[in-house]
Amino acid sequence: MNKVLRIVISFVIIFLTTVTRGADDTTSKVKAVFVYNFTKYIEWPGSQKQGNFVIGILGTSAIINELNNMALTKKAASQIFEIKTFNNTGAISKCHILYVSEDYKNAMKDVLLKIKGSNTLLVTEKPGLAKQGAAINFVVKDNKQKFELNKANAEKYGLKVSSNLESLGIKVE
C-alpha cells in the first residue's frame, strides 16, 4: 500500500472546548428589563417628573452594571436615568426606585424609615418582602423570574400602578 494511504486523517472535532458563554448572569439582565418596564407602567406624581430619574441600589448586585448600561441609552420618558449605589441604609438618598439587594434583606425596617414620605418604588428580591413593605418583590416560580406586586405598598408612596402591570404580577396584599 502506498505510504500516503497509511495516513488516515481523523476528524478534528473543532469547537469542542466551547464553554458556556462567559459567566453570564442572565438574571440581572432580566431584572433590568423589568425595572425599565416599571418606569413605563408605574406613574410617579407630577412633582417627580422633572430632573433625573434616580434609581438607587442598596448593596452590591450584578444589576448595577445592567442599569448603568441602560442609563447610557435609555430614558424614563424625558428623564435621564441616574444610577446611585448605597453601601448602607444610612446613605440612602432620594430616589424614584430603590432596589434593595439580597445583602440587605434583613434591613427592611431601616429602609422603610429612610423612604418614608417619599415617592419611592421599593423593589426587593427576597420571598416575603412584599408583605413587609416592598411594592415589587422579585421571586422565582417554575424556574422563571416573576415579581410579586403589592399595589397598596406602591400607592402608599403616591405611585399609580397600571392595570397591565397588575395583571402580570403575582398579587400580594
Add this chain to the structure above:
Amino acid sequence: MRFNKYIFAILFLVVFTANAQVDKVSIAITYVEKGDLTRAMQSIDSTVLMPDYFNDGRAWYIRGYVYSQVFRKSFPEPKNIKWLGEVAYNSFLESNRIDTSSENRIENNKSIYNLSVYFNNYAAKFLDSTNIEYAIISMDNYKQCQLYVNPSTDFKTKDIEFYNALASVHKGIYEKNITQNPNDVLKKVLEEHFQQAIEYYYKVLSIDSNNYDANFNQAILYYNQGAEMINSMPVDEDILIMTDILDKTSEIFKNSLPLMLKADDLRPNRRETLVGLRQIYQALLDDEKKQEYNNKLVALEKK
C-alpha cells in the same frame, strides 16, 4: 510516482507482447509515470472505449488507478473530486466484473480500499473548510468503498466521530455569528445550523447515549442559545414580550440540564461540566443547586 506490483506486471505484459492493442494501455501508464495525469486520463478514457479494450479488466483497472491518482491530488475542487473518485471506483468495479480472477479482484479491492481512505481524508478536509455538503458526500463514498471491500464493515465508531464533527461545525458557525447581531435573513440561516447541530448530536446519542462529547456539546449549545436570547434582548423590551422570551428560554435551559448532568456522570468532576451545571442552574434560578456546583468547582480548583 510509485507503482504497485500489479501495475508492473501489466506494464511488463504490454511491453513484451508484440500486440499493438496492448500498447494502448501502456501509453496511459507511461503518462502516469511521467506525472502527466491529464494525458493519462485522456489516453485511458479513449482506450477503454475501443472494442479491443472494452472488455479488458486490466484496462479498466488502469483507468481506476489513473483516476484515483488524479482524485488524490485534486483537493480542493469539490465537484471534480466527487466525479474523479466515482469514476475511479466504477472503473475498479468494471474491472472486477470483466476479470473475475482472484489476482485481479485482490488488486481492485485493494485499490477500492485505498480510494476509501482518500474519501475519508477528503471528508475530514471538507469539514475543516466547513464544506459540509461535500464532507457528507465524501463520507458516503467512503462507506460505499468500504462496504464493497468488506460488506460487514461496522461504521458505528466512524459515524459517531463524523456526526460529532459535523455537529461541531454547525455549532461553530451558529455560535460564531449569532452574537454578531445578525439580520433576520442570517438569523434564519443560523437557526438552520443550530437545528442541524442538534440533529447530529441526537444521531450520535442514538448510536451511543453515553457519548460524552455529544452530551456536553449539545448541553452547551442549548444553554448558549437561551443565554443569547436573553442577552440580545433590548433593555426596553416590553414586559409582555419578555415574558414570552422567558417561557422559551426556561424550556431551553431545561433541555440543556439532563445532557450536562449526563456529561458529568460520564466524566465526573471535570471543570467544564461543573461550570456548565452551575451556569444552567443559575439560568434556571435554582440557587441551591447553583451553589452546590459552585462549591464543587471551588473544591476542584483547590486541589
